[in-house]
Amino acid sequence: MTEVSITTAAALQKALERLLDGEPTCTDGELTVANLAREAGVSRATANRATAILARLRTERADRQPGTHSEIPATLRARVRQLESEIIAFKSTENKEIIELR
Template structure:
């Protein structure tokens, strides 16, 4: 079963719009799903239009948009890797901050205990007898 020339032309027009980056009905991704939607035909009609599909496959493979998409995916992958590394570094630094906060809290408690101990001591200085202080 063949497709009508009208459907074939709709597919080719949709192909041109998608490849030029000016879609009317889709998000512009170069997929067969977007091709039949952009053309306003059924998926089955698109699948019967073998010559249009062959042209689609060859043009998508050599499309600069596809190369740009590939480059963007690679950049996105690289950025995601950097983000993952940054998050690991952030967790590591947060662990160090938490450990430092624990040490600081312990030192503050110890300091407070020493201050209490110092406050409870007698403030009166008792002089030692000079005779005991000098050894003969």
């Protein structure tokens, strides 16, 4: 069995990005091979030959299982990390001020 063509791989990659970004154009957005194929405009059999893209789809789907933080969009995770860093900085400053007051 051969891999897919460059054009097909590009279509599948774009479709996967849309699904991961939560911006599907013609499916419900669930991370499935069938939805990936529909989004890319190819058959499911063709999608199944794109092993590298399917591996990423399966990894992303596993990471987004309930109980993990992966269901939170990347932009929100980045914002949370930024705010956590700010909290640490404020606590550090506050602790220094308390020490100076003693």
